[in-house]
Amino acid sequence: MFTGLPLFPEQASSVAPQVDALYFYLIAVSGFFSVLIATLVVYFALRYRRRSESEVPQPIHGSVKLELVWTLIPLAIVMFTFVWSTRVYFAMHRVPPGAMEVYVVGKRWMWKVQHMTGQREINELHVPVGVPVKLILTSEDVIHSFFIPAFRIKKDAVPGRYNSIWFQATRPGTYHLFCAEYCGTKHSQMIGSVTVLEPARFQAWLTGDGSGVSLASAGERLFNELACVTCHRADSVGRGPRLEGLFGKQVRLAGGETAVADETYVRESILNPAGKVVAGYQPIMPTYQGLVSEEGLMQLVAYIQSLAAPEGGSPLGTPEEPAPALPEAQRGEPAPPPDRARDLGKP
Amino acid sequence: MSTTQPGADARGEGTRPPAGPPGAPPVAEPRPSRVNYLNVSYGVKSWLLTTDHKRIALLYLASVTLMFFLGGAFAVLIRLELVTPPGDLVQSETYNKLFTLHGIIMVFFFLIPSIPAVLGNFLLPMMIGARDLAFPRLNLASWYIYTLGALFTLYALVNGGVDTGWTFYPPYSTQFSNTHVLAAGIGIFINGFSSILTGLNFIVTTHRMRAPGLTWFRLPLFVWAHYATSLIMVLGTPVIAVTVLMVAVERGLHLGIFDPTLGGDPILFQHLFWIYSHPAVYIMVLPAMGVVSEVVTCFSRKRIFGYSVVALSSLAIAVIGFLVWGHHMFVSGQSTFAGMVFSLLSYLVAIPSAIKVFNWTATLYRGSVSLQTPMLYAIGFIGLFTIGGLTGLFLAAMGLDVHVHDTYFVVAHFHYIMVGGAIMGYLGGIHFWWPKITGRLYPEWWARIAAVVIFAGFNLTFFPQFVLGYLGMPRRYHYYVEEFQVLNVMSSAGASILGVGYLIPMAYLVWSMRYGPKATANPWGAIGLEWETPSPPQTENFPRSPVVTWEAYEYAPEEEARVV
Numbered sequence: 001m002f003t004g005l006p007l008f009p010e011q012a013s014s015v016a017p018q019v020d021a022l023y024f025y026l027i028a029v030s031g032f033f034s035v036l037i038a039t040l041v042v043y044f045a046l047r048y049r050r051r052s053e054s055e056v057p058q059p060i061h062g063s064v065k066l067e068l069v070w071t072l073i074p075l076a077i078v079m080f081t082f083v084w085s086t087r088v089y090f091a092m093h094r095v096p097p098g099a100m101e102v103y104v105v106g107k108r109w110m111w112k113v114q115h116m117t118g119q120r121e122i123n124e125l126h127v128p129v130g131v132p133v134k135l136i137l138t139s140e141d142v143i144h145s146f147f148i149p150a151f152r153i154k155k156d157a158v159p160g161r162y163n164s165i166w167f168q169a170t171r172p173g174t175y176h177l178f179c180a181e182y183c184g185t186k187h188s189q190m191i192g193s194v195t196v197l198e199p200a201r202f203q204a205w206l207t208g209d210g211s212g213v214s215l216a217s218a219g220e221r222l223f224n225e226l227a228c229v230t231c232h233r234a235d236s237v238g239r240g241p242r243l244e245g246l247f248g249k250q251v252r253l254a255g256g257e258t259a260v261a262d263e264t265y266v267r268e269s270i271l272n273p274a275g276k277v278v279a280g281y282q283p284i285m286p287t288y289q290g291l292v293s294e295e296g297l298m299q300l301v302a303y304i305q306s307l308a309a310p311e312g313g314s315p316l317g318t319p320e321e322p323a324p325a326l327p328e329a330q331r332g333e334p335a336p337p338p339d340r341a342r343d344l345g346k347p
Numbered sequence: 348m349s350t351t352q353p354g355a356d357a358r359g360e361g362t363r364p365p366a367g368p369p370g371a372p373p374v375a376e377p378r379p380s381r382v383n384y385l386n387v388s389y390g391v392k393s394w395l396l397t398t399d400h401k402r403i404a405l406l407y408l409a410s411v412t413l414m415f416f417l418g419g420a421f422a423v424l425i426r427l428e429l430v431t432p433p434g435d436l437v438q439s440e441t442y443n444k445l446f447t448l449h450g451i452i453m454v455f456f457f458l459i460p461s462i463p464a465v466l467g468n469f470l471l472p473m474m475i476g477a478r479d480l481a482f483p484r485l486n487l488a489s490w491y492i493y494t495l496g497a498l499f500t501l502y503a504l505v506n507g508g509v510d511t512g513w514t515f516y517p518p519y520s521t522q523f524s525n526t527h528v529l530a531a532g533i534g535i536f537i538n539g540f541s542s543i544l545t546g547l548n549f550i551v552t553t554h555r556m557r558a559p560g561l562t563w564f565r566l567p568l569f570v571w572a573h574y575a576t577s578l579i580m581v582l583g584t585p586v587i588a589v590t591v592l593m594v595a596v597e598r599g600l601h602l603g604i605f606d607p608t609l610g611g612d613p614i615l616f617q618h619l620f621w622i623y624s625h626p627a628v629y630i631m632v633l634p635a636m637g638v639v640s641e642v643v644t645c646f647s648r649k650r651i652f653g654y655s656v657v658a659l660s661s662l663a664i665a666v667i668g669f670l671v672w673g674h675h676m677f678v679s680g681q682s683t684f685a686g687m688v689f690s691l692l693s694y695l696v697a698i699p700s701a702i703k704v705f706n707w708t709a710t711l712y713r714g715s716v717s718l719q720t721p722m723l724y725a726i727g728f729i730g731l732f733t734i735g736g737l738t739g740l741f742l743a744a745m746g747l748d749v750h751v752h753d754t755y756f757v758v759a760h761f762h763y764i765m766v767g768g769a770i771m772g773y774l775g776g777i778h779f780w781w782p783k784i785t786g787r788l789y790p791e792w793w794a795r796i797a798a799v800v801i802f803a804g805f806n807l808t809f810f811p812q813f814v815l816g817y818l819g820m821p822r823r824y825h826y827y828v829e830e831f832q833v834l835n836v837m838s839s840a841g842a843s844i845l846g847v848g849y850l851i852p853m854a855y856l857v858w859s860m861r862y863g864p865k866a867t868a869n870p871w872g873a874i875g876l877e878w879e880t881p882s883p884p885q886t887e888n889f890p891r892s893p894v895v896t897w898e899a900y901e902y903a904p905e906e907e908a909r910v911v
Contacts, residue, residue, distance in 0.1 A: 005833045009818045022747050023817065030737035037708055037733050041726055044711035045718060048647070055648075056903045057715045062653035062706075070705040071698060078694035081744055086687055088746025093683060108523075142519040143613060145678060145753060149819025152750040156679045158614065159518060160607020163680040165749075176828060180753040180821040182512045184519060185439045188824035272610065289608060 012175055012196065013151035014168040018088050020152070025084075029077060092153060095166040099132035103215070103298040106137070106144030106157035108183055109190040114298060117206060118213040123192030125177065127169055128202035134166040136263055140294045145181035148194050154180055162263045169196040219303025222296055226288065240285060241278045247308035252279040266301045383786065383883040398483035399886055404469035405784070406490050407460060412853075414456040414497065419849065421449035426808075426842040429835045434825040442825040443510040444526065448500075450513030455535050456497050458769050459627060462634035463580075464493070464545055466776045467573045469784060471549055473877035474567050476558025476895065478887040481551040482544075489544040496538030503530035512823060514624075517605035517616050521597040528598060532591045539584045539591075542630075546580030549573050558876070560895035567875055567899050568657055572637025575661035579626045579633075579668065587623035590616065614679055621672035629668045631765055632732070633661055635772020636703055639725045642779050643707050645873040646722035647714025650900040653706045660699035667696040677748045686745055693743035700736050704729060719871070720794035724775025727802045731767025735760060738813065756816025759809045767805055774801070774852065781856065782866030786883040789859040793851060801848035807841025874900055 011017060048057070102125065103114040113121040127133050137146055137157040147154040148167070155165040179190035197205060223229055231240035241251075247266070250258050254277040259265050268275055270292065273285035292300065384401045394402060425445050428436040437445070468486065472479050480486050503509050509531040511520040520528050553574050557566070593604050594616070603609025605616050644651050651657055673681055673689030707729055716722070738760045742748050751757065782788055811834040816822075820831045827835070869878040876895070880888055 006818055006830050007814055019747055019750055022744060023741070026737075026741050026744065026747070030734070030740065033737060034730075034733055037704060038730060040708050041711065041729060044708070044714070045716045045726065048711060048714050048716050050648075050715045050717040055715045057647070057649050057713055059650040059901075059903045060652060060709075060713065061650065062656065063709075066705075066709065067653055067656050067702070071702060074701045075698055078697055078740065081740060082691055082694050085744030085746040085748075086690065088744075089677075089683070089686070089749065092746065092749060142523055143516060143679075147753075147819070147821060149750070154678050154749050154752060158680055160612065161614075161680055176819060178819065178821050182443075182514075182516070182519070182823040184510070184523060185443065187443070188434070188439070188821075188826040191828075271608075 010150040010171075010173075010175065012169055012171045012173060013148075013153065014170055015088070015092050016150070016152045016170075018091060022081075022085055022088055026081065029081075092165060092167075095134045095164070096132045099134040099166055100127075101134045101136060101302075102127070103295075103302070104135055104137045104146060104157065105294045105298070106139040106141075106146070106179070106183075106190075107294075108141050109179070109186040111144075111146065111177065111179075111190070111192055112295060114215055114295060115206075116215045116302060118215055118218065119206060123177070123190075125192070125194045126202065126205050127194065127196055128199045129169050129172050129196050130199070132166055132168045134164055136298070137163045137165075138267075138294055138298075142183045143181050144179045144183050144190065147178045147180035148175055149178070150175035151194075156181055162267060164263075169194075172196045172198055172201075215299050215302035216306035217303075219299035219301070219306075222292070222299055223303055226291070228300075231285070239282070241281055243304050244307045247305045251276075253277060254279050254281070254283075263301050263305075266304050267297055270297060270300060382885060383881065384886045385786070385883050387886050396487075398479070398487050400468050400472050400480050400483065400486055401784075401884065401886075403486050403490055404465050407464040407468060407493070410490070410494065410497065411457050411461050411465060414452050415461075415849075416853075418449050418452035418457055419846065421445045421452070422842065423846060425449060426839040428825070429827070430839045432827050432829045432832050432835075439825045440510065441508075443512075443823070444508035446823055447509050447512050448504055451500060451509070451531060451535070453765075454513055454627070455538055456493075456500065458631040458765055459542060460493060460545075461631075461769065461773045462638065462776060463549070463573060463576055463630070464489075464541075466638065466773070466780060467549060467569075467576075467634060468545070470780065470877055471552060471570060471573055472556070473880060473884065473888050474570050474875060475553065475556060475561055476876050476889060476893045477552060477556040478889065480548045481555060482548050485544050486548055489541040489548070492544070493538055493541035496534045496536075496541065499530050499534030499537060501534075503527035503534065506530070514620060515591070515594055515616075516620075517594060517597065517613050518607075520594055521605055529595055532595050536588050536591045536595075539588045542580045542584045546577035546584070549577040550581065553577075558893050558895050564655060564658070565895060565897070565899050566658075567637075568640035568651060568654070568661075569634075569637035571658040572633045572640070572661045575665040576630050576633045578662075578665050579630050583623045583626045583630075583669070586619060587627075590619040590623070593619070614676070614681065617676050617679060618672065621675045622669070625672045625675065626665070626668045628761070628764060629664055631769040632772075633664060635728060635732075635769045635776075636661065638772045638776035638779070639707060639728050641873075641875070642721045642725040642775055643710050644900045644902070645779070645871050646719060646725070647711050647716045648872070648902045649710055649714040650898070650902060651706065652709035652712070653702075654899060657703055657706050660702050663699040664696060667692060667699070671696055674743055674748070677745050678752050690743055690745050694740070697736060697739060697743070700732075704733055704736070720789075720791060720798055721775045721779035721871075723795060723798040723802075724771050724778065727798065728768055728771040728775060731763050731771060731802075731805065735763030735767055738763065750819075751816050753821055754816035755812040755820050755822055758822050759812035759816060762809045762812075767809070771801075774798075777852075777856070779871070780877075781859070782870045783877060783880075783882050783884070785860050785863070786866055787859045787863030788866045788870065789852075789863055790855050793855045797848055797851035797855075800844060800851065804841050804844030804846075804848045808838050808845050809841070811835075811837040811841075874902055 011020060101116055105112040111123050113125050135146065135155065137155055138161065139157040139159045141159060144157040145154055146157055151167045153165050153167050155163050157163065173196055175194045177192040177194050179187060183190060231238045232243050234242065234244055236242045246261050249261050251261050252258055259276055265276065271287060271289045273287060274283045277283045384399055394406065397403060428434065428442055434442060506527055509526045509528055511524050511528055553570060596602055597604050597606065603611045605611045605613045607613065640651055640657060671689055671693040673685055674693045677686050741751060742757065742760060778789065778794060815831055815834045818831065820827055866882045868881050876893055879893065
């Protein structure tokens with residue numbers, strides 16, 4: 001292969017070899033059938049070419065046996081492909097426990113990235129090699145799509161909802177980051193880079209960044225600033241449900257249904273509180289639509305998530321999900337100065 | 348040049364009962380016709396107020412040809428821009444409008460009406476032995492509606508264009524785009540009614556106006572394909588009409604159907620859009636499959652292999668095609684379970700398409716194969732449609748689609764289906780029935796050259812795009828990173844060949860209308876009621892209704908046929 005004509009992208013994530021195996025298998029299947037059809041058509045066209053204007057070939061009506069053969073064999077092949085490809089899709093979406101979470105907001109025309117530890121990046125994403133990373137994506141305006149070709153993953157950033165996908169980088173290096181969903185004038189310039197670092201260098205990168213306020217701490221500041229704390233009190237006597245130990249649990253709703261208190265649920269409850277009211281509470285919470293930015297919402301979600309396992313054990317029993325596995329150095333950040341937190345909440 | 352008519356002697360006349368053989372037409376011996384549908388009356392009014400399905404077909408032919416070259420001009424500019432990585436030919440706003448208008452014009456105003464409204468309109472009544480469609484005036488109305496829709500879209504174009512992509516995804520289309528979304532949307536909305544009326548007309552005509560003896564399983568496969576297409580047009584088009592209307596209402600009144608801050612859901616739009624727009628792909632390709640069935644049988648002088656399987660597979664495609672739309676949304680956040688169902692159904696819809704390809708191939712076996720121009724296009728269709736269909740397997744694979752979704756892989760795939768499939772079928776059909784439509788023959792040598800040039804240019808244009816897509820180049824990119832340049836240059840080089848390829852038929856077909864040698868009633872020795880009328884036919888096609896006592900594609904006496 002000469003360098004001017006690339007044929008195949010770099011492989012830099014744990015799922016990439018699986019996707020490529022599927023790709024090569026389908027190339028083999030397609031190649032086989034294309035060559036088969038082309039050979040037969042060309043061979044028949046030459047072998048049975050019209051030799052005299054008056055010849056009339058004997059008619060053949062068809063063959064049930066052959067019809068079955070070329071129905072059932074392709075059917076078996078596509079069903080096999082279906083099962084295989086669905087398993088690869090599962091592998092991309094079943095997040096291993098303890099994955100490092102990264103929040104991403106798409107905005108025309110940039111990617112805003114927030115790490116749980118507080119580092120913020122624009123059009124760049126730094127991740128350590130060999131660590132599962134879960135991306136939680138949303139958009140401030142139109143639909144975007146977060147695409148890292150070298151990792152073979154892509155997920156739409158849709159306004160009004162959180163989508164997620166995960167990856168585990170396998171090779172240090174710098175890779176393309178593209179927006180894959182058309183988003184207007186500078187769609188093709190909404191690009192950036194993903195830098196995969198060795199764990200030690202990643203640690204250095206984390207400490208080298210000056211922000212020093214974890215996402216959860218920023219969320220806590222915002223939580224107090226927006227006066228959420230007056231109703232959602234830790235001592236269970238507030239007018240709103242207690243949030244300690246909530247994240248990741250099943251919640252009984254007023255209508256008798258249940259919901260899982262995940263990122264999407266928390267986000268929705270802030271923006272549309274009357275939508276899914278917890279059983280036993282009045283729908284008195286006002287909406288915070290327009291008062292909190294998408295990044296601020298992500299900070300609040302991270303804060304509520306951090307309350308899932310308060311010191312001294314969860315009141316609802318053993319917590320199912322431990323606090324996100326973060327490098328030891330990132331725990332116990334000092335509380336930020338108030339003005340700093342405001343900046344984080346409302347950029 | 349092939350003007351010879353194999354004629355009756357080729358079909359074993361004399362062994363057949365006098366009423367039966369298609370070689371001995373039930374209508375009067377086609378003499379060099381005096382009065383035909385073209386010269387029966389003159390003047391602009393006689394065309395603009397005609398209710399003759401054949402003249403309406405020609406009105407459509409002129410309109411869609413115009414739209415094809417307009418859409419093609421945009422493609423030329425797109426490929427020219429993409430020769431270099433930076434956006435240096437036009438501005439990004441302009442580039443976005445170019446691919447949007449290329450898509451809107453090619454999909455809604457060329458591909459969807461092309462074969463049904465031109466060839467279907469011309470041939471469907473003749474193939475079933477009818478004098479016209481069931482509702483001739485609705486047929487004329489549908490052309491006016493099409494024209495009105497096209498005018499709205501052209502208005503949007505002239506006034507500065509529209510930049511949402513032909514897919515109109517909100518919230519971009521509803522809240523952010525400052526271009527003429529409304530005018531373009533209204534154009535598509537109006538145009539939909541022309542499609543619905545055509546489909547309705549075909550369905551009623553096929554049910555009610557078949558000649559005596561022409562049972563369903565004696566129908567040419569072209570009619571079956573158009574029947575299946577019409578079902579999609581009638582059932583699917585209202586959905587896109589409603590969806591476009593929702594975008595208009597959301598844009599104007601801000602109701603919050605798709606706006607998440609008002610409780611709406613942008614993904615809802617994608618569901619509604621693809622419920623129509625995926626089946627719309629079958630509106631484009633099913634009629635082309637119908638053409639291929641006619642051409643392959645004629646130029647191998649043989650009954651189609653597995654008639655009923657080919658006929659019913661069209662219906663299977665039409666029905667299953669309605670249930671696969673979610674495969675456009677594997678990365679949108681649609682639930683994994685929904686994704687699995689759509690992936691499974693997408694794999695199922697591949698089967699009837701594969702069956703057709705195998706049956707066409709088998710039809711050639713022990714045939715009398717003549718590689719004249721329509722056959723070259725039909726064979727080109729089989730090859731390109733096979734590649735297009737097989738690369739669909741890549742996209743239906745959820746785990747693989749995540750990577751190739753919204754990249755040039757998708758662009759290449761659907762051009763193989765729509766351009767490699769639908770346009771090859773359309774051009775094959777135009778050449779095949781050109782003598783019937785115009786009464787003239789085109790220059791065979793030029794036509795074969797053009798077919799080969801188009802085939803080669805097409806592959807050079809779109810095959811590199813599969814590689815580009817897998818490398819990760821997203822679609823709708825004005826600027827791209829430098830390592831993608833070589834493949835983009837290859838693609839643009841191919842596009843220039845393809846462009847020349849499309850201009851050649853334009854030139855010699857127009858030339859042949861005046862200077863081409865006069866065609867006989869049946870220059871290819873084809874079987875089918877349309878070939879029993881003179882070329883060009885009279886206004887009412889058949890002086891008296893033909894009685895059909897033979898099966899479709901009875902190129903040889905039936906007694907000799909055998910079921911293998």
